[in-house]
Amino acid sequence: MNFKLRVWRQEASEAKGRLVNYYATDVSPHTSFLEMLDIVNERLVEKGEDPIAFESDCREGICGTCSLTINGEAHGPDHPGAACQLYMRRFKDGATITVEPFRARPFRLVRDLVVSRSALDRIVQAGGFVSARSGSAPEANSIPVPKHDADLAMEAAACIGCGACAAACPNASAMLFTSAKVSHLALLPQGNAERTARVLRMVGQMDAEGFGNCTNTYECEAVCPAEISASFIAKLNREYALATLRKKSGM
Amino acid sequence: MIGELEAKVPAGPLETKWSGYKDHARLVSPANRRKLEVIVVGSGLAGGSAAATLGEQGYHVKCFCFQDSPRRAHSIAAQGGINAAKNYQNDGDSVFRLFYDTIKGGDFRSREANVYRLAEVSNLIIDQCVEQGVPFAREYGGLLANRSFGGAQVSRTFYARGQTGQQLLLGAYQSLCRQIDVGTVKMYSRTEMLDVVLVEGHAKGIITRDLTSGEIEVHAADAVVLATGGYGNVFYLSTNARGSNVTATYRAYKKGALFGNPCFTQIHPTCIPVSGQHQSKLTLMSESLRNDGRVWVPKTKGEQRSPAAIPEAERDYYLERKYPSYGNLAPRDISSRSAKEACDEGRGVGPGGRGVYLDFADAIARLGEPTIRERYGNLFDIYEKITGEDAYQQPMRIYPAVHYTMGGLWVDYNLMSNVPGLHVIGEANFSDHGANRLGASALMQGLADGYFVLPYTLPTYLAGQIGKRPSIDHPAFREAETDVRARIAKMIEVNGTRTVDSFHRELGLLMWDRCGMARNTAGLREALGRIPALREEFWRNVRIPGHGAEYNQSLERAGRVADYLEFAELMCIDALERDESCGGHFREEHQTPEGEALRNDEKFAAVFAWEFQGNGTIEPPRLHREPLHFESVELTQRSYK
Ligand SMILES: Cc1cc2nc3c(=O)[nH]c(=O)nc-3n(C[C@H](O)[C@H](O)[C@H](O)COP(=O)(O)OP(=O)(O)OC[C@H]3O[C@@H](n4cnc5c(N)ncnc54)[C@H](O)[C@@H]3O)c2cc1C
Numbered sequence: 011m012n013f014k015l016r017v018w019r020q021e022a023s024e025a026k027g028r029l030v031n032y033y034a035t036d037v038s039p040h041t042s043f044l045e046m047l048d049i050v051n052e053r054l055v056e057k058g059e060d061p062i063a064f065e066s067d068c069r070e071g072i073c074g075t076c077s078l079t080i081n082g083e084a085h086g087p088d089h090p091g092a093a094c095q096l097y098m099r100r101f102k103d104g105a106t107i108t109v110e111p112f113r114a115r116p117f118r119l120v121r122d123l124v125v126s127r128s129a130l131d132r133i134v135q136a137g138g139f140v141s142a143r144s145g146s147a148p149e150a151n152s153i154p155v156p157k158h159d160a161d162l163a164m165e166a167a168a169c170i171g172c173g174a175c176a177a178a179c180p181n182a183s184a185m186l187f188t189s190a191k192v193s194h195l196a197l198l199p200q201g202n203a204e205r206t207a208r209v210l211r212m213v214g215q216m217d218a219e220g221f222g223n224c225t226n227t228y229e230c231e232a233v234c235p236a237e238i239s240a241s242f243i244a245k246l247n248r249e250y251a252l253a254t255l256r257k258k259s260g261m
Numbered sequence: 262m263i264g265e266l267e268a269k270v271p272a273g274p275l276e277t278k279w280s281g282y283k284d285h286a287r288l289v290s291p292a293n294r295r296k297l298e299v300i301v302v303g304s305g306l307a308g309g310s311a312a313a314t315l316g317e318q319g320y321h322v323k324c325f326c327f328q329d330s331p332r333r334a335h336s337i338a339a340q341g342g343i344n345a346a347k348n349y350q351n352d353g354d355s356v357f358r359l360f361y362d363t364i365k366g367g368d369f370r371s372r373e374a375n376v377y378r379l380a381e382v383s384n385l386i387i388d389q390c391v392e393q394g395v396p397f398a399r400e401y402g403g404l405l406a407n408r409s410f411g412g413a414q415v416s417r418t419f420y421a422r423g424q425t426g427q428q429l430l431l432g433a434y435q436s437l438c439r440q441i442d443v444g445t446v447k448m449y450s451r452t453e454m455l456d457v458v459l460v461e462g463h464a465k466g467i468i469t470r471d472l473t474s475g476e477i478e479v480h481a482a483d484a485v486v487l488a489t490g491g492y493g494n495v496f497y498l499s500t501n502a503r504g505s506n507v508t509a510t511y512r513a514y515k516k517g518a519l520f521g522n523p524c525f526t527q528i529h530p531t532c533i534p535v536s537g538q539h540q541s542k543l544t545l546m547s548e549s550l551r552n553d554g555r556v557w558v559p560k561t562k563g564e565q566r567s568p569a570a571i572p573e574a575e576r577d578y579y580l581e582r583k584y585p586s587y588g589n590l591a592p593r594d595i596s597s598r599s600a601k602e603a604c605d606e607g608r609g610v611g612p613g614g615r616g617v618y619l620d621f622a623d624a625i626a627r628l629g630e631p632t633i634r635e636r637y638g639n640l641f642d643i644y645e646k647i648t649g650e651d652a653y654q655q656p657m658r659i660y661p662a663v664h665y666t667m668g669g670l671w672v673d674y675n676l677m678s679n680v681p682g683l684h685v686i687g688e689a690n691f692s693d694h695g696a697n698r699l700g701a702s703a704l705m706q707g708l709a710d711g712y713f714v715l716p717y718t719l720p721t722y723l724a725g726q727i728g729k730r731p732s733i734d735h736p737a738f739r740e741a742e743t744d745v746r747a748r749i750a751k752m753i754e755v756n757g758t759r760t761v762d763s764f765h766r767e768l769g770l771l772m773w774d775r776c777g778m779a780r781n782t783a784g785l786r787e788a789l790g791r792i793p794a795l796r797e798e799f800w801r802n803v804r805i806p807g808h809g810a811e812y813n814q815s816l817e818r819a820g821r822v823a824d825y826l827e828f829a830e831l832m833c834i835d836a837l838e839r840d841e842s843c844g845g846h847f848r849e850e851h852q853t854p855e856g857e858a859l860r861n862d863e864k865f866a867a868v869f870a871w872e873f874q875g876n877g878t879i880e881p882p883r884l885h886r887e888p889l890h891f892e893s894v895e896l897t898q899r900s901y902k
Contacts, residue, residue: 022811040537041537042647045539045540045541052760052763055815056804058804058806060806060807061814061815063812065329066503067328067502067504068335068503069502069541069544070338070542071643071646072424072427073328073335075328075333091646095647097646097647099649121811121812124812127330128450130330131330131438131450134434134435135442136442138435138438139438140394140435141439142436143317144314144317144389144712144713145389147385147388147392148388150388150391151404154399154403155403156403157399157403160396160398160403161396167394167396167421167431170427171333195394198394200393200394
């Protein structure tokens with residue numbers, strides 16, 4: 011298969027970026043999207059040019075490293091899935107494909123298609139945990155958790171932290187990301203003690219990082235490789251309202 | 262010069278060694294902990310859990326990872342589960358049984374006392390993770406669920422769908438985040454360690470490169486912990502993440518740390534077969550699938566029919582046939598070799614005949630598709646994404662792939678290498694899995710080391726180190742920094758014609774052919790002849806665009822490949838020296854009449870720990886042996902029949 015690529019090139023955070031044309035020729039349909047970029051890069055290096063910087067690690071959709079917007083969609087057209095799980099057989103032979111980095115105000119561009127998502131780490135640092143010192147835990151089966159709650163918590167916990175939700179959102183909102191962590195921990199008895207403080211701090215941090223508000227466009231849910239449901243955003247809103255109330259009433 | 266290898270295993274009966282150790286271990290007072298700095302390189306299960314726990318204890322921790330976030334460490338990709346001796350299924354499990362299975366699974370090439378301790382703390386890990394909010398699978402009654410894994414006859418594996426590693430890592434990551442929040446841990450993401458600094462023989466710091474800016478930095482500390490994972494990517498194609506590397510441990514080796522059993526590699530039986538030349542990695546299909554899937558190949562060579570058209574009588578369920586008591590749950594090394602054998606006989610399936618079927622038809626008929634979907638849905642999805650095939654309708658095709666490295670830096674019972682102050686945890690050390698690791702035991706080891714072992718053993722070293730942290734102005738730091746800079750400059754200056762990846766690929770293929778699932782003298786000697794030549798070409802002809810003072814992925818990879826090009830040689834030397842078969846190390850010269858690994862306990866019941874030799878050159882390494890003494894288990898020919 012043959013493709014024309016339009017790839018975002020930008021040498022550094024402060025440099026000016028632009029779309030540059032490349033050709034990917036003679037690519038097997040069983041090649042993954044990232045492998046196709048590998049092939050393009052090998053040829054660029056052989057010609058003495060700078061390869062396209064893009065990140066990946068596990069290449070099986072779980073580490074959340076890859077951060078490509080492909081033809082305007084975060085992670086490309088094959089939902090649900092990360093860009094590393096996208097295969098060239100999903101495209102028409104001869105197609106033109108535009109590749110850009112995840113864009114959201116709090117994601118600083120590092121180079122070409124690589125961005126920094128440390129803002130997401132800082133949201134988790136603001137309370138996205140259970141304070142359980144090593145060695146302090148009670149026997150694991152001493153607190154039964156209804157299977158339904160555990161399953162639902164798992165659904166929220168499946169978030170891979172890639173940031174596609176914020177990149178896809180017209181307001182660059184990180185509500186889906188934040189709601190997944192808040193919901194995961196709120197659904198389990200172990201997360202209960204810090205529930206109020208957690209949601210208030212995490213939402214505060216999210217705002218401080220410069221992520222926008224949620225206006226219910228559901229773009230986040232559409233691109234989420236881990237199929238995190240937007241209903242968790244509703245849960246986040248409830249948790250937040252409840253916490254605000256509790257805090258006001260001094261509970 | 263290194264004296265006798267001392268494992269420092271406490272005296273006394275196996276069952277009380279660890280509790281006895283804890284009762285008498287040295288402590289560091291809270292006031293002194295605040296004065297001590299610990300560097301933890303790695304934020305996977307091992308590094309993440311260690312950094313968080315040491316932070317909780319009040320040490321100042323600096324934690325490093327090369328990914329853009331500690332949550333992306335390769336541990337995130339583990340699928341199947343984590344073992345513990347809880348015996349929740351009431352099927353006869355116990356600490357001793359978990360210990361025994363692990364040591365037997367490792368083909369009696371690991372240290373008894375370490376493995377026993379691992380089994381002992383396994384239960385604490387589950388308690389800890391549940392408390393952190395890890396959403397393990399549960400039964401309808403609300404209690405924790407279990408599944409079986411290879412090499413065991415009990416059901417002791419805890420899991421979170423097919424994403425156990427992700428959930429455990431997020432648990433550790435969240436604990437780490439808590440410590441970052443309170444300021445006991447400082448996190449350095451996108452930062453690669455390029456050397457360890459020794460001051461008067463003690464590990465007292467590291468040299469790093471900020472991968473975003475290219476800046477070289479020095480960090481001093483009172484102790485250094487390496488938790489940098491495994492080196493499976495020496496084979497280029499493996500189930501490991503692209504960034505997994507040997508650099509940290511290899512650099513430490515070149516500074517005098519001994520490398521234990523480097524040739525012990527695990528080839529995992531259930532991976533998606535290679536589909537083409539462009540391939541950048543291999544994808545694991547969790548071993549948990551073997552709980553319900555049946556492995557088979559056609560009985561006749563060159564079979565052309567589709568799997569559904571092959572009648573039962575013409576199928577060979579070879580694992581069930583050869584190992585009736587373990588069947589499809591035979592350990593990994595044995596299952597992998599059996600698959601290779603079937604394919605070598607010309608009975609393999611799929612492109613190139615390098616594949617066997619993993620068939621769920623019976624399980625779906627017995628349990629219904631929804632149950633199978635609930636158990637393995639995400640794995641079936643991954644399979645479909647990669648191959649375009651629906652495994653609910655037709656059997657999966659699988660083939661063995663490099664997966665895990667049991668070898669690693671040699672450590673004593675304290676998890677300290679022979680270099681004082683340099684501790685090594687998780688996959689990066691050699692310690693607990695002998696010549697073959699059982700499924701669901703790497704996650705257990707990583708978290709055992711980080712949450713429950715190192716926090717007790719590190720003070721044994723630190724208690725004597727208060728006030729001894731050198732300043733970064735010490736000449737040892739300058740020297741190491743200069744070396745790191747010089748190496749980078751030299752690499753870029755080559756400006757040849759070949760890409761970094763092309764060297765890596767060539768090395769990988771050579772290692773897979775000659776030092777992979779089966780090894781022999783002639784093949785290993787051939788590899789030992791070719792590796793130096795490839796290395797020489799690398800330093801003469803590699804092309805790295807750009808420069809060092811910028812975000813430069815070619816340079817990052819080049820540094821790792823340069824280390825692999827040296828390390829590969831060490832692996833082959835070790836494989837040649839270990840003139841026996843054991844676990845995943847299969848020397849064709851040594852097999853039983855049925856083709857099983859034939860150990861030689863008299864000569865080789867020992868850890869091979871290699872000491873680097875050379876000064877700017879690479880000389881043949883020097884071998885140290887740690888004899889393995891077995892007091893509580895009897896060495897038997899492993900039998901899973
Ligand atoms: C696909 C797959 C599935 C698996 N499934 C299971 C399973 O079901 N059960 C099980 O028990 N085991 C499983 N394993 C094995 C297990 O996941 C690993 O052995 C384990 O997670 C390793 O953890 P670790 O903390 O030692 O290293 P890693 O998780 O690999 O972490 C290494 C860390 O070190 C950092 N690092 C490395 N080099 C440097 C450097 N030079 N400078 C700075 N930082 C560095 C990395 O950034 C990372 O943070 C699986 C492995 C794979 C590949």
